[in-house]
Amino acid sequence: MNSRLFDTVLVANRGEIAVRIIRTLRTLGITSVAVYSDADAAALHVSLADTAVRLGGAPAAESYLDIEAVIKACKASGAQAVHPGYGFLSENVDFARALEDAGIVFIGPPVHSINLMGDKIRSKNHVQSHQVPVVPGIAEPELSDEQLLAASARVGFPLLIKPSAGGGGKGMFAVDSAQQLPEALASARRTALKAFGDDTLFLERLVRNPRHIEVQILADAHGNTVHLGERECSLQRRHQKVIEEAPAPLFENLEHGAQIRERMGAAAVAAAQSVGYVGAGTVEFLVSDQTPDEFFFMEMNTRLQVEHPVTEEVVRVRGQKLDLVDWQVRIAAGQPLDFTQGEVALHGHAVEARLYAEDPSANFLPSIGTILAVREPDGVRVDSSLRDGLEISAHYDPMLSKLIAWAQDRSAALARLDRALEQNVVLGVLTNGEYLRLLLADEDVAAGRLDTNLIERKMGEFSFRAVGxxxxxxxxxxxxxxxPASITPWGARDGWRAGQHxxxxxxxxxxxxxxxxxxxxxxxxxxxxxxxxxxxxxxxxxxxxxxxxxxxxxxxxxxxxxxxxxxxxxxxxxxxxxxxNVLEQKLASRASQSGVHSPDVLSPMPGTVISVQVSDGQQVVAGQLLAIVEAMKMEHQLLAPADGIVRLAALNPGDTVKAKQVIATVEPLDVEAEEQPA
The missing domain is CATH 3.30.700.30 (Glycoprotein, Type 4 Pilin)
Incomplete structure (x- = not known):
């Protein structure tokens, strides 16, 4: 079959997914081409690939999101096809069109499928017309804030603001009242525009404490479409998945769960076929514990998912595992699926945990630095790009690796994953490893009682270990x-002296x-x-x-x-x-204990200024938003420490800042001058 595949494939991504794709290309005998930014010149995916091409500077806009640069890299390397991974350009319709115009195969769905399913408003309206159930709401193109505000009463509160383009939870905001809506809309538009280049929003009814269940599909260009069971992705923080598993424990614990699984799988297949989908994709649904027979279409991701390994670990076709990347390549090369829905079976249980560079004890502040040492566990699957000496920068997503455990049943898989997290060693940046273990130990998680708000409810119960x-x-x-050892007794630093040391x-x-x-x-x-x-x-x-x-x-x-x-x-x-250092910190501590606030507002870490909310010389109050800095795809709000007059540093949106760099200074008000009559 290899004679019908590509000779050379370019991987338009970085990190663990680039490594994972390159390894499959190697098993297929296909030459792999890596691309990289200046920040990733020494990355693992670069050294693993057969050849590598530099794209540009560290910011994604200058490298991984630069369509022209990726096309040039394809032509320079002789790549016949491009695998986009996930994130970056994977669901970018302009990128798919540019590849098509250049005569390069996009290892993904057709342009029209990306265009339709990549827009949540169009996709929601489209699948609804094909008898796929959707959440009630308002989904129309180009609605202004005023129109959304007016429509919110009809949708009802609580509601969810969602960007029409993109995914991954970016730009999604839950709103409980009409008073919160204007500010939430502004933030959602800003986030959506930056992340996806499109600030179109829509509203839908917020389903309280739902489960997030998604169905993996594969479709070839010959009219064959199959589903590969479902994944439970309900453990989320800020709409980002943290732990995923397959099959969904909800269906495993229900007497008629197999029937619901088949109905949901059929709905996913219908949604894919309605747009002529080709390749690997995921259809996402909301499901309530109270009425599991009732599920609602959320969106379709027209790409590989971060959590695809749990499906690969449990799905068997004629007793063998599937490699989804392998099938993406084969389908893109025109090969048909060589199995039917009836030959798909689920075997055992798999759970995946995402390891992030972040500090859970400090509200998950991203952590950057150099990996000093990494020791990954045996006995589980580890999808990773970590290596000693790797620089973890503020330019990209903070996910470091994924640990995937399989076992005959769910409890054994959870226990195996916990042991793997216990054995996993990453030195040089803070990680969420302890937090993941606390989640796995939670009684509701262990029992499979999951919903998308569980983490938010439980966070206050978690006690993180501190340095002791x-x-x-x-x-x-x-x-x-x-x-260093001294060459003379007089220079020795061992505390020696006559008598007691x-x-x-x-x-x-x-x-x-x-x-x-x-x-x-x-x-x-x-x-x-x-x-x-x-x-x-x-x-x-x-x-x-x-x-x-x-x-x-x-x-x-x-x-x-x-x-x-x-x-x-x-x-x-x-x-x-x-x-x-000691003197500086003691002086700062004394000032804090005496009730004197530091007038300086510092960036918590290296990042990019997204917006400045006040003007220089403006009077502000304690807690007022001054500026927003983004790092590792997360926004950090910088607030006024006290009432006063703000003096801004010479910074503009788009500027980069260092950790602990002064963004603004808030000068206290001159009370006496203020009280004197004019």
Whole structure:
């Protein structure tokens, strides 16, 4: 069959999905071409591909979203086809047309299918005309804010604002009242325009606590369409999926679940066939626990999904697994499906967890840095692009990898995934590993009682591990061990003096406060005191012992002097402070304790200025929105720390900022001058 496939395929993506596609192309004997931005020159997908072509600068708009640059890369490399992965240009109709005009095959659906299903308003109206049930709402093109406001009363509250273009939850806002709607519409338009280049919005009734269930379909160019069962994707945060599984536990726990599965699969096939769909796609539905027989079409994703591995792990055709990327390539090359719906079976259960570079304990603030060490678990599937030395930047999505566990039943799959997360080690950036394990341990998750609002309800119940005395003792010992050996006794930094040795004092930032440690070298290791608690730390066989117990924490030293720890899925950093650092932080802490707010408004991390909401010299009140900075596809609102007059830095939308860069300063009001009569 290979003689009918392509010789060379370009992968127009990055990260774990690019790696995953390149590996399938290799098994097919197809030459792979990677593309990359300046930020990804040393990325894993670049080194794995047979050849690689630079697209442009680090921002996606200058590289992965530059259609002309991708077309040029195709021509330069001789690529006959392009696999877009997901995100970026995967559902961009202009990109599909440009490839068609250039005589290059798009490994995806036809242009008209992308055009129709890529617009939520058109797709919703279209499938409704083909007897596919949809959520009540208003879905018309080019509605203004005023028209949406007027229509909201007919839709009813609570309602959901959704962008017509794109997906992934970006630009979606739940609104409980008419008073909240104007501001939510403005934010939704801004997000949709930036993410998709189209700020068209529509409204639909918000189904409280629904389940998000999607159906994978495959369709060839010869009129054959099949569905490959469903995935449960209800565990979401900010409309982004976190943990996905197949099959859906809702149907597994229902006496007539198999019948509902077939009805939903048939609806998905009907939706795909109604637009002449070709390739791999996903039809998404909302389902209520109370009435699982009643499901509503949400949208169709005309591409591969992030969560496709759970389908690959459970679907069997004539007893064999399917490779969806393999079939995407074969279908694009004109080959027909060689199996029927009756030959599709589901075997066992699979669960996937998405590992993100973020800090769950700080409202999921994205984390950037250099990967110092990565150790991925055995016994599960890991889709990853991580490697030692990889730079995690603020330019792209924060997802690092996906861990996928399969077992004969759901409880065993959940347990296997938890063990994998426990064993997974990533040093150099904070991750959500601990948070994922807390989710898996939740009693409702374990029982399969899922809905899209579960995470929001449960977040207050989760208690995240903080850096404690043990980690600080380990950091103090490691820091001492890393000191260069002196060539003279007088330069030695071991605390030696006549009589009793003088303890070595060190200060560390544990992420929340300054902690002082004292260390006394011993013949075997270090005697360390932290907050009145004593520890004996030794280096034994390239590992660490603390109070005669082997430490399970893995560690690495970053270029900025921070010691990184990873332990049972939890990750943290402890930074050694200089005397100057200690003084600065103590002065800042005293000012804060005395009730004096810092007048400076800082960016929490490197990012891009999206908007500036006030003008220089404007009077503002505490909590007022001053500016919005985006990093890793997330918006961060910067608020006024107190009442006063704002002085803006010389920044404009589109400008990049560094971590802790001053965005604005709020000067306190001159009360006496204000009270004097004019």
């Amino acid at each position: 005395p043990r980690e600080l003792a380990l950091a103090a010992h490691l820091e001492y061990q890393s000191l 003088r303890p070595i004092t060190q200060h560390f930032d544990d992420g929340h406060q300054i902690v002082e440690t004292t260390l006394l070298p011993t013949a075997e290791g270090s005697l360390i005191t932290v907050a009145g608690e004593q520890f004996i730390v030794k280096t034994v066989d390239a590992g660490l012992e603390i109070n005669e117990e082997r430490s399970t924490a893995k560690h690495a030293l970053a270029a900025d002097g921070s010691w990184w720890f990873s332990d049972h899925g939890w990750s943290a950093a402890v930074r050694k402070l200089s005397r100057e």
